[in-house]
Amino acid sequence: MAVFDIADVVVMGAGPSGRAIASACANQGLDTALVDPAPQRPWRNVYSLWKDELPDIPDSAVAATADPALVHIGEREIVLPREYAVLDNAGLRNWLSDERVAVHTGIATGVAHGPHGSLVRLSGGGRVTARVVVDARGVRHGGTEQTAYGVVLPRALAERLAPSGAAVFMDWRRDPGTGDAPSFRYLVPLGRERVLVEETSLARKPGLGHDVLAHRLRAFLGEHGISTDGRQEEQVRLRLDAPLPKPGRTIPFGAAAGLVHPATGYSIAASLRLAVPVAAAIAGHLDSGRTSAAAAAARKVIWPPRALAVHALRRHALHALGNLPATEVPEFFGLFFALPPEHQRAFLSERDDPRALASTMARLFASAPWRLRRSLLW
Known part of the structure; x- marks a missing residue:
């Protein structure tokens, strides 16, 4: 049975979110380990984002940018006033990888927390011990x-x-x-x-x-x-509707933390933006010796009250959209993409301004004909 030296942080999951938080923790000077069943497996998904969501992303991590980005509603063409980017998976992995992070191959089968740290059990009997555990393995399918x-x-x-x-x-x-x-x-x-x-x-x-x-x-x-x-x-x-994780000693991150946008399914930009402040919160508590408080501090960074309010409003919008008959859905999106750019951004990207999002939703509702309003309110 392999038992690895105790680390400051062990991250379960070597996808983009896992590698982002692991690299950010290493940059904070934390002894960091990464556990994944196949850590070198190529990423097959296509990851996209609005370029202004992550303006400092290196060119090596971008496969292509779109000029223009369009929406078609029937015969009507709408040009979106934001630059859209598709990420290069190899370049993204290289950007998010850090040679200071110890990588272990194995399936995490369980986590046990003690007064001074935590233990991650691996398939085959291996164990990784750490002061803090981060779960970046995503969520199970199901639900909406x-x-x-x-x-x-x-x-x-x-x-x-x-x-x-x-x-x-x-x-x-x-x-x-x-x-x-x-x-x-x-x-x-x-x-x-x-x-x-x-x-x-x-x-x-x-x-x-x-x-x-x-x-x-x-x-x-x-x-x-x-x-x-x-x-x-x-x-x-x-x-799209995975419940937000309950408070606990394990720190969820990425999709496991509920960062998937309830209406669009996007999460990578939020994960990449939050990796550094979450790692800083973990490091701050470990430096002061308050290991058990690191998870609570990380959760406050990921889900401050304003972000929770935005998430709740988006979940409401997801429910309302589901009430629309299929024949009315294109018209609804035509109204949405006719909104000013700042309103589109408030819904699609911002996660800490509930007032702006509420204003967007109110403006969209006011612009809708009564037959759409009835469906949205049902």
Whole structure:
């Protein structure tokens, strides 16, 4: 049985959130370890963000930026006034990796907390001991989910769908679906002459099946003379309504901390922004010898009262959106993307200004016709 020397911090999970918090802890001078079943496994997901959410991200971590970013509502085209970026997974991993972090391969099967530290049990009998444990392993599927099915196209083919270099944040130019299962197209450049096009379902419980989304995407691409045969695929399943974790000695981070946006499914920008202040909070309490208080301090950084209020409002918006009939969903998003940029940003990105978000929601409601208002209030 392998027993590793005690560290200041052990992080469970070596995805972007886990590596971000581990690197940030190492930069605070903390002896940091990372545990993952396959720590060198390539990241397969496509990670995107609005560039102004993380203005200091290095160019090496960005695969492509979109110019312009578009929304299509029927025959109407809306140009979004923000730069959209798709991250380069290899560059992102390199940026977030730190040689000072000890990496251990194994499945974390349990955590035991004691008065002076914690022990992470690994499959096969190994153990890692640390003063603080961070859980960055994500959340289980279930509940209300956003799902997507996509294929990667060469840029020459993708130009039949959108201008070269553009992103299409939402494309509602076809029938959005029936009943409670609307879906839209999402298209982003990946760099190296590649473009991802996805059929994406809005929040649904349970999430719309990938087989349904694949059928819709193939039909859409077929209308443009594009076959999906032999294409690289992507399947996405994001839980949008995971409950916020209860206070405890283990520090949740990333999706495990509830940082997934309840309406959009995005979380990576919030995780990357919060890694440094959370690590500073942990370090401050360990420096003073208050190991048991580190988790409480980290939680206050992740979920201050204003962020909790914003999260609650977004969860309310998620519920209201679910009440709309499929045929009215495109109109709703047309109204949203007609709002001034600061209102769009308040809903899509800001997490500590509940007044701005409430103003956005009120303005959107006031601009909606009565038939939409009735659905939103139901």
